[in-house]
Amino acid sequence: MSPTPPLDELIAELPDGAVTTDPATMEGYRFDWARDTGAGMPLAVVRPLDADQVQTTVRWAHRHRVPVVPRGAGSGLSGGSSAVTGALTLSLDRMRAVEIDAATRVAVVEPGALNAEVKAAAAEHGLWYPPDPSSFEICSIGGNIATNAGGLCCVKYGVTTDYVLGLDVVLADGTLVTLGGRRIKDVAGLSLLKLFVGSEGTLGIVTRAILRLIPAQPVRATLVATFPTVKAAAEAVVEVGRTLRPSMMELMDRASVNAVEDYRPMGLDREAGAMLLAQSDAPGEACAVEIDTMERIFTAAGAVETFVTHDAEEGEMFAAARRAVFSAVEARGALMLEDVGVPVPILPVLLTGIAEIADRYDIEVPVVAHAGDGNTHPNIIYDPADADSHARASAAFVEIMELAISLGGTITGEHGVGRLKRAALPAQLGPEVMALTHTIKHALDPEGILNPGAAL
Amino acid sequence: MSPTPPLDELIAELPDGAVTTDPATMEGYRFDWARDTGAGMPLAVVRPLDADQVQTTVRWAHRHRVPVVPRGAGSGLSGGSSAVTGALTLSLDRMRAVEIDAATRVAVVEPGALNAEVKAAAAEHGLWYPPDPSSFEICSIGGNIATNAGGLCCVKYGVTTDYVLGLDVVLADGTLVTLGGRRIKDVAGLSLLKLFVGSEGTLGIVTRAILRLIPAQPVRATLVATFPTVKAAAEAVVEVGRTLRPSMMELMDRASVNAVEDYRPMGLDREAGAMLLAQSDAPGEACAVEIDTMERIFTAAGAVETFVTHDAEEGEMFAAARRAVFSAVEARGALMLEDVGVPVPILPVLLTGIAEIADRYDIEVPVVAHAGDGNTHPNIIYDPADADSHARASAAFVEIMELAISLGGTITGEHGVGRLKRAALPAQLGPEVMALTHTIKHALDPEGILNPGAAL
Incomplete structure (x- = not known):
């Protein structure tokens, strides 16, 4: 990095208002939802209006070796867009x-x-963009692409990368490349397009995306069931997956249910060990068949109570309760957010192990899961004013990731590695894959200016 | 490359029979279905039994700078596994x-x-691996991954990359990396997994794949319709896509229909300008609704005749006729196989343009298309004994790719670039993307030993 990068040069090249150095304004761009305590203070926040201004910014940064932290809507949960002291924060919120x-x-x-x-x-055209993170109302497509975001309907419809047909990407030297296009199938050349999806701003900055849409698939019925234990619920999920393709299969454990009831009472069963929330969008009579079959499987797996509604609004109420878990647990203290995943049949083992870790460290860890995908969100709650509580939470955070890895799983199913899980990545990938990762990173960003400290 | 690579060293490191230098045996490994006239004679054919032997082979090749051409079942259509003189052909047909x-x-x-x-x-477990190239009975999974192969059901279920959860890959220096695993969602680190899918053996050699399966989705009904023109048929396809998700949407033009009738008569209408073959796997009554709606759309678009069957065997007969196109046209002469794709609404323009090119060069170009994906296979037939016929076919081959590119399309939707389309790739990707491609290739295979001359 230059000792004092000539910011005036960049300001002169961009229109008025694109570059901010006002500390009060910059404060609003320092953190994402992970509230990374290690976040720094940017040199400036740049808010380009088009790809050309992104190129101008990155060219300047490349010339002066100034790091660039790309930022979408700031709803990330792993500190992927935490500000870095001395770096530009490049916010795409005006594009x-x-x-x-x-x-x-x-x-x-x-x-x-x-x-x-x-x-x-x-x-408006009867079409649908499926990927649906719980934060879909406030998260940006750029962030979704950076993390290869998932969501609730992914159990049937796949994740972000499955819908990306084209990308314009500004590379580390400011070159703009156009990858893919408005064609559904295209195997000409390497799959560079897919390499940028999930790269967390470390390889390039997306300035435009072409996303695949499908005809709308309205949800037709919702099944809610309570189970005595998370293990029984998880076993029911595995059984359903053998024959059915529900459009949602979410799990909330007792602590999550209670957190939501405290936050927004809606009469969920506080005594249940776990709750499953399944939806079907199968057309016509097939919907009732799918729901009935799931209900039978749930009952056989030990469900205490089941409830079916074919009313879309009522179904959406349950889905909203599920999506409210993050806000509900956030109201209980500071959070460390996990996103671990395992092969679906291992879900009962993972959930049992997480409960054991929570007990051992005497902390509250409500768990919510995209159970049909084996992807869980243990939310570790701690008291930031209590050093011991923070230490126990930190230890549990690491142990839960280690547990997932030991079970053939992943430290992150959809949130990304960001800055908070970076230390755990080598344990999952191993030295050969880490070396390959750094080879690719070095080839595309030899000066290391793109989102340093994130992901890799 | 060493002047005379010490093949004895490799033979000593591998078990008996793994290395073949017998010219008669090697002859069977020189060509894929593209019958690339530029195919060379390999130094040796190596047929490893496991990943360890693949590593041994690649380490030896790396040490002595001997190129390696990976090969699956040899059913490729772009010369991606054509033998290279002086190189090893590494056949995975025993794994x-x-x-x-x-x-x-x-x-x-x-x-x-x-x-x-x-x-x-x-x-056997009630599960299904969707990707279904027409050659599914004889093509290998390794080849499918190398080309990111598509097929007939992809219009609803996606292509190979959508089903690859994990890969073991031997890199250019013989290192084995394990990417992904048995988990459905995993965003830890870069999407290296997806980079290898579709890389045509130029970045590494796949030794194991973990493929996602879904519960079986039996086809329930088939709709066949004839149209006066390919344009009318293509317009019907676009209209269907606005609201429906058929599990197959194939187009055959008059020349394809006639080629199949000559080859395997089944009473198709030789006079029709084009035929559409659609299937629905919607469950229950929804299937009849989907088929009826498509039939109405087809009729409104000008269909001359429509035929519906709910009999699975009869439906499969039509699908088999469609898959027989390749063999049927192959019986008419030598082939140059196109695989061009465009955005779906541009399909009528592409098909009209292909017919114009065929007329202008006075050659037969039967077209079959995965119409729902905008992916077409114009099959250029020529007489290999007639230099002028070959010259006209070659010119048409290039012009059809140029046409696709000019329409925002691709030179290859699912077959791969291989050796036959390599010259056309820069025109599609442009200099910036070609440079990025070579940066990645150089980073992963600095000596250029993996499948030289293919794809890039």
Whole structure:
């Protein structure tokens, strides 16, 4: 990095207002939802209006070896966009155009557009953009692409990468490349497109995405069931997966249910060991068949109570309760957010192990899970004013990741590694894959200016 | 390359029979189905039995700078595994293990296993591996991964990369990396897994794949319709895509229909301008609704005749006729096989343009298409004994790719670039993406020993 990078040069190259150095304004760009205590103070926050301004910014940064931290809507949960002292924070929040090409069934989207905005624009044409993180109302498509975000419907419809047909990406030297396009199948050349999805801003900065849409698939029925234990619920999930393709299969443990009831009472059973929330979007009579079959499987697995509704609004109420878990647990203290995943049949072992770790460290760890995908979110609650509570939470955070790895799982299913899980990555990938990772990173960003300290 | 690589050293390191230098045997490993006239004579054919032997082979090749051409079942259509003089052809045809983990819903597969073998093994557990190239009975999973192969059901179920959860890959220096695993969602680290899918053996050699399976989705009904023109048929396809998700949407033009009728008569309408073949696997009554809706759309678009069958065997007969196109046109002369794709609404323009090119060069170009994906296979027929016929075919081959690129399309939707389309790749990707491609290739294979001359 230059001793004092000539920021005036960049300010002169960009229109008024694109570069901010006001500390009060910059404060709002330092953290994402992970509230990373290690976040620094940026040299400046740059808010470009188009790809050309992104290129100008990155060219300047490359010239002066100034690191660049790309940032979407700031709803990340792993500190992937935590500010770095002396770096530019490049916020894409003013690049929000969304255009729907209904005949081709694609959305052409700028990275700052919110997931919900893309969904809404598609819906006007009877189309649907499936990936649905719980935060879909406030998270950006750029962030979704950076983390290869998942969500609730992914159990049937897949994750972000499955819907990315094209990307414009500004590379570390400011070059813009256009990858893929408005065609559904394309195998010409290497799969560079997919390499950038999930790269957490370490390889390039997405300035435009072409996203695949499918005809709308309305949810037709919702099944809620309570179980005596998370183990019984998890076993029911595995059994369902052998024959059925529900459009949602979520699990909430007792602590999550109680957190939601405390936060937004809706009459959930506080005594249940776990609750499963399944939905079917199978068309016509097939929906009732799918729901009935799941209900039978749940009952056989030991469900205490089951409830079915074919009313869409009532079903959405339950889904909203599920999505409220993050806010509900956040209201109980500071959080360390896990995102560990395992092969689906190992889910009961993982959940039992997490409960054991919570007990051992005497901390509260409500768990919610995209159970059909084997992806769980243990939310570690601690008291930030209590050093011992923080130490126990930190130890549990590490142990839960170690447990997932030991079970053939992953430290992150959909949130990304960011800055908070970076130390755990080598244990999952091993030295050969880490070496390969660094080879790719070095080839694409030899000066290491793109999102240093994140992910790799 | 060493002047005379010490092949004895490699022979000594591998078990008896793994290395072949017998010219007659090697002859069978020189070509894939593209019958690339530029194919050379390998130094030796190596047929390893396990990943360890693949590593031994690649380490030797790396040490002595001997190029390696990986090869699956040899059913490729772009010359991706054409032998290179002085290189090893590394055939994976003896590594064919298939193991199904039904609870996790994955297949753990060696690269030489045939697509049909994976499908059959999955079916024993009520599960399904969707990707279905027309050649599924004879093509290998390793080749499918190398080309990111598509097929007929991809219009609803996606392509190979959507089903790859894990890969073991031997890199250019012989290092083995394990990427991904038996978990459905995993965003820890870069998407290296996806980078290897579709890389046509230029970045590494796959020795094991973990493939996602889904519960079987039996086809329930088939709709066949004839249209006066390919344009009318293509317009019907676009209209269907706005609201429906058929599990197959194939187009055959008049020349394809006639080629199949000549080859295997089954009473198709030789006078039709084009035929569409659609299937629905929607469950229950929804199937009839989907088929009826498609039939209405087809009729509104000008269909001359429509025929519906709910009989699975009869439906499969039509699908088999569609898959027979390759053999049927092959019986008419030598072939140059196109695989161009465009955004779906541009399909009528592409098909009209291909017919114009065929007329202008006075050659026969039967077209069959995965129409729902905008992916077409114009099959250019020529007489190899007639230099002028060959010259006209070659010119048409290039022009059809140029046409696709000019329409925002791709030179290859599912077959791969191989050696036959390599010259056309820069025109599609442009200099920046080509440079990025070479950066990645150089980082992973600095000596350029992996499949030189293919794809890049």
